[in-house]
Amino acid sequence: MSQKSNARGSHPQPLFEAVGITKQFGDFTANDDVSFRIYPEEIHALLGENGAGKSTFVKIAYGLLQPDKGSLFWNGELVSIRGPKQARQLGIGMVFQHFSLFDALTVAENIQLAMPAGESITSLSSRISSISRDYGIEVDPAARIYNLSVGQQQRVEIIRCLLQEPKLLIMDEPTSVLTPQETEQLFSVLRRFAENGLAVLFISHKLDEIRALTSRATVLRRGKNVGSVTTKGRSNRELAEMMIGAKVKDVARQQAPADAKVLFEVKGLNRAKANAFAVALRNISITAHAGEIFGIAGIAGNGQDELMAALTGEWRTEKPGVIKLDGTDISISGPAERRVAGMGFIPEERNGHAAVPSMSLADNALLTNHSLAGVVRGGVLDLVGMRAKAAAIAANFDVRLPEPNPLASSLSGGNLQKFVVGREIIKVPRVLIVSQPTWGVDVGAAVFIRKAMQELAAKGSAVVMISQDLEEIFAIAHRIVVLHNGVLSPAGSATDLTAEKVGLLMGGDTAHTSDLAGGSDVAPGASA
Secondary structure (H helix, E strand, C coil): CCCCECCCCCCECCCEEEEEEEEEECCEEEEEEEEEEECCCCEEEEECCCCCCHHHHHHHHCCCCCCCEEEEEECCEEECCCCHHHHHHHCEEEECCCCCCCCCCEHHHHHHCCCCCCCCHHHHHHHHHHHHHHHCCCCCCCCEHHHCCHHHHHHHHHHHHHCCCCCEEEEECCCCCCCHHHHHHHHHHHHHHHHCCCEEEEECCCHHHHHHHCCEEEEEECCEEEEEEECCCCCHHHHHHHHHCCCCCCCCCCCCCCCCCEEEEEEEEEECCCCCCCCCEEEEEEEEECCCEEEEECCCCCCHHHHHHHHHCCCCCCCCCCEEECCEECCCCCHHHHHHHCEEEECCCCECCCECCCCEHHHHHHHCCCCCCCCEECCEECHHHHHHHHHHHHHHCCCCCCCCCCEHHHCCHHHHHHHHHHHHHCCCCCEEEEECCCCCCCHHHHHHHHHHHHHHHHCCCEEEEEECCHHHHHHHCCEEEEEECCEECCCEEHHHCCHHHHHHHHCCCHHHHHHCCCCCCCCCCCCC
C-alpha cells in the first residue's frame, strides 16, 4: 500500500503519531514527554511494567484522557481526540484489559451499544457468531454478561472492537484466554489486517508473542519512552531488561522430590450446574504432593471458577471423603476452616475478591489472618501491629507503595497481586490454591510471583495452580492436567509434554490424552 510523505521528515507518514505527550495526576507524572509513531501495515508493541504509563498513553490515544502537554496527529493532521466516539470516527478501536460491559445485558445487547443505530439484534447476533468463529473466540450472543467468566467477557470486548472495522486497532492483552492454536489464528488475522494497510498496537506481557507477531516495540519505563527497537532477533531477556532497567533472572522448573507425601487430595468431585450458563464438574480427581506445583491448564469458561470455589470451600460438597488435606477430610469445611487447617487461597480476581479496593493494605492483610497474634492488644485491634504486618508483606514481596499503608485501589495491578500473593505465602500454608497468579501483571512482577510459589514448594508445601498461561504452566509446574468442559485430563509430567499437545487438549481434542503419562495419582519424579 502506498504511503504519503511526512511533512515533518523524509520517512513514510505515520498513521498515528504522538509528540511530547505529558500527563500528570497531582504530583505523579504518568507520561513524561512521550513520543510515539505507528505506521500503516505495522504491528507495533507497547511494552512496560505495570505503572510504566502504558494505560495512560493508550487512554490518551483513545480519547479517554486529555494530555497536559503534547500533540496527536492522524494521517499527518493535528487532531484533538476528545472522547472515544471521536477516536472511533477517526478509525481507532481499542480492546481494553479491564472491561466496560453491562452485567445485566446480553453479549449482543452490549455490542449493539457501540454500533451505529438501525441494525437488528438478530442481524448483529449473526455477525457476532460469524466473526467469533473466524477469530477462534466463540461466544453465545444471547448469553448475559453476569453468567460469563472473566475470559469470556474479554472475548466480548475483542469482538465488539473488531466489528467496528478500525484502521488502528489497540489490543491490550488479547490472547490471555486463547489456546496456542487460537492465538496463532488470531495472529494470522492481525497479520492480514496489517497487510491490508492497517495498523495494530499490541500490548502484551508475553514476550514470545511480541517477538513472533510484531516488527517494532516502544518501551516505557516510569512514564518515559526509553526507546523503540526492532523485535526480530531480540531475546526475551533483552526486551525484559529494557522494560525494568535491570537484569532479569530466569525462572526454571525446580526438581520435585520423588515419592513425596500426598498433602492435598480430591477424589470423585462432582458439581451440578449452578445455572444454565455454568459448567458442571464431573469426576474431578487431583493429588498434590509435598514440594510439588500441580498445574491445571484450560481456556476460561471450562469450569475454572467452579473448581476454584470447590477447592477453597466457597462451594461445598455434601459428600464426605471427597477432599482431604494431609489425610484429614475437609469436604464440608468452609474457607475459614480450611485456612485454619493450613490452606491458603489466591483467587483470580484481585479487586473485590482477593482484596477490598476501598480498604487499606493493613485491613486487607487482616482479612485472611486467622491468628490474632500481633494484631490484638488488650482485646483491641493493634493498628500499629496491623500496619507492621502489611509493611512486612510489602517489603518481603517487593510491593511498591505510593505511601505508607495506602488503599488497595491505589496500587497498580502487579503490585496489588504481589501483595495478595505475599499475604498468603508469608503464612507458609501447607497447601496453596491459586488461580491465574500472574494474569495482567508485567514480566518483573510475574517472575517474582512465580519464584515465590517455587520457594513455597521448596519448603515442602503443595501448590495447586489454575492458569490459562501455558508459558507459566510449563515454566514452573511439575505435572500438568487440562480442564475442558468440567472434566480433567489425566496428569502428565511437564517434561514429557509440549505446549502444542496441551493446547489441543484445551481445545477439546481428547485424542491426545494418550500423550499424558500415568495418572493424577503418580507422584512427581516417580515412574508411571
